[in-house]
Amino acid sequence: MPKAQKLTLAVLINAALITSTYASEQSEAKGFVEDASGNVLFRTGYLNRDKKNGVEDTSSYAQTAMVKLDSGFTQGVVGFGVGIIGDASFKLGSNNNAGNGMIPKHPDGSAYDHWARGGGYVKARYSNTTVSYGTHILDIPVLASNTARLVPEYFEGVLATSREIDGLELTAGKFTKDQYSDQINSDGRHLDRAVVWGAKYKFDDHLTTSYFGLDSKDKLGRHYINANYKQPLNQDSGLTYDLSAYHTKWDEKASTYSSTTDDLSNRKNTIWALSTTYNTGPHSVMLAYQQNNGNTGYDYGENADGAQSIYLPNSYLSDFIGNSEKSAQLQYNVDFGGYGVPGLSWTTAFVYGWDIKVKNLTDNAQEREFFNQVKYTVQSGFAKDASLRVRHSYYRASDEYQTNAYIGDTNEWRLWLDIPVKFF
Template identity: 40%
Template sequence: MKVMKWSVIALAVSAGTSQMALASQQSESKGFVEDASLDLLLRNTYFNRDYKDGAGDVRSWGQGFITTFESGFTQGTIGVGVDAYGLLGVRLDGGRGYNYGAMFERDSNGDPERDLSQAGAAIKAQFSNTVIKYGNQFPSMPVLAYDDSRLLPESFTGTLVTSNEIEGLELNAGRFTADSTMQSSSRDDVGLKSINVVGGTYAFNENLSTSLYFADNEDVAKKKYANVNYVMPFSSDQSLSFDFNIYRSDYDKDYVQAADTTFNDDGSVDELGARESHDNTIWSLAAKYSVGAHAFILAHQRVSGDRGYDYDIGDGGGSIWVANSYYSDFNSKDERSWQASYELDFSGYGVPGLFWKTAYVYGDNVDTGTGEGKEREFFNQVQYVVQSGPAKDLSLKLRNSIYRSNSDMREYYSPDLNEIRAFVEYPLSIL
């Protein structure tokens, strides 16, 4: 449920423009302490979901403290270092009956926790331009991506190798065995057995990049992902870009049976997942025309296969890198969706740091089992980052989603709602 980040795509495209080997990062290391950093992010988050049927409204307000330490690497052929973090979330509002479960887990009495905390660390080693890290970390790959869209970030425990030996080419390989969600202090509240990931991104030049990833989530799913991003510049402030994303997933039969099991009125089990194949394909194609301070986006997304696209099943709440992902991800069985959106950077009008995005997404053809599901979402987000002065880098973000669907879709996915999310963030560099 993340808004697709075009900045991530731009960074991938600009990662490199030749096949020449990079200068060694390790040879340029200054030392464990000399290259170290210690940062504190103060994050205040407010969520309010107003369900239009009048039942189950939720709201939650919390203050988060996110401390991250990253050491440098010791000098020598192989450098070693340590990364660590500490997380603390304090509930300011949202008691029993209103608490939003994705911000604060509930105790044994069903009441939301007053606070939650977690600490983690990872050891790392670097040789040339390759880093291997083991421990608690925040991976960000299309088939394994931590979620940071609420109060505190999701984290994973495992090993990740990242190699940048060739300019423009980044390779990743990893194995993770625990997933701690955003609302939990537990190290593994998802029950992840293991997930193996391999893949990478290559920038052919400053305008064209591709990505290919594969993940094997034990007893859950095997996923393949591919991306092509192309930017066609017309002038210094005008361009047309295309972004294509596709996932192919094969879900384990036992996982599908457990996920789709419902109960009949007499209490007997109705196993909807008892079919032989459980595959899914979801793809999206987006075109973005940028001119000066303005950007216009059109996107189309389709889902096919035996079921909808599942994520946040041990692979992280951010592992859905498709165009039409806002409150709804428009990822249900057989769904087709269209998006029209507009972005405005107020820097061109003398207000640097102010940015606005609005989008409308419509989806239909959903196989709900009872009929055709249809849904639509109207999304708005405004963000301002203070550019100078004592409050420099203070970020204010307000987003709103208005979600509506027909009766078949309401029973299948979500009731109608109006949602408000507000974030105030202030980063502090301590070291």
């Protein structure tokens, strides 16, 4: 037998032996009804952007109920199940200046009074491998649903996840519809076909690595890598090192806004970030550096490629993803549970970006953001798990990097009141 075939056979046998030593998720299925779950999240959301330099402000205020009903899997070698996810919302007040992906609008620009969205899915599971088809909220670095608005972004298609080997999770999927948070049309982003694949491997309690890829037809190809290492120092302190990077190449039909090249077939970007976090007791401090290379910034979200596809540290109101931009961040977080107020936390950060290229204007634009967020989660009683999150960003940029190129000077407030209710 050739050496290559022997090696392949050995790997397959070893994988089978490893798999057999771990419990099968499907073998532990209790039943279609017995494992079913249902919940609703009531959210009151407010997002206000106070724009500067004569740019019109935007303000959105609305209420929603996000529902998820998920059956268990039937028993047997292959289990089957179904589910529903969706949201029903209504505006609070006139919302004459609604924007920022919060509330859908009529053709005349007025905000919807009320609206509903969502869909269903079917699923099947064999051993530790699950395949689902239908409406999804995606949490994949190269194709991630926006969950930072009133309601999430939905993708429609097929998604497979497999955990047959301990520590290794494989992902593959194909999606043909993309509905942004403020869209009624289930394919409002006009997605043709997006294929994703990837793997995440946990070596031990300290080291985790991952790779994911995306091929969006006639739009772009994207690759993502990550390595995360946790170094314990003593009983209540440690260091976390994180390295992440994306590489994107756009096709001629794709949309970008920051390119400095006129060759639409040669638009490229590589963005990487390195962060180190020191945590001790209730405190943590993070230092991060992020850098773009190529002739285009990391113009994600422009081609039905997920409006939250940025798993990088320097991402708040601004993502610091300008053409050739470099940025540095200092972040501090405290959990007041260590001071007798469990459920209360505060995060503050300052990010500064420089060396941004703006076509025909400059090679040295700058931007900066001062970010603060306070969150409180109820710990017990009838309102257990209800949370209030208040977030503020103070953002400023140089004259060449205003709304002609990116966000423009902005003071932003976001307030989210979340009340989860479990049905069963």
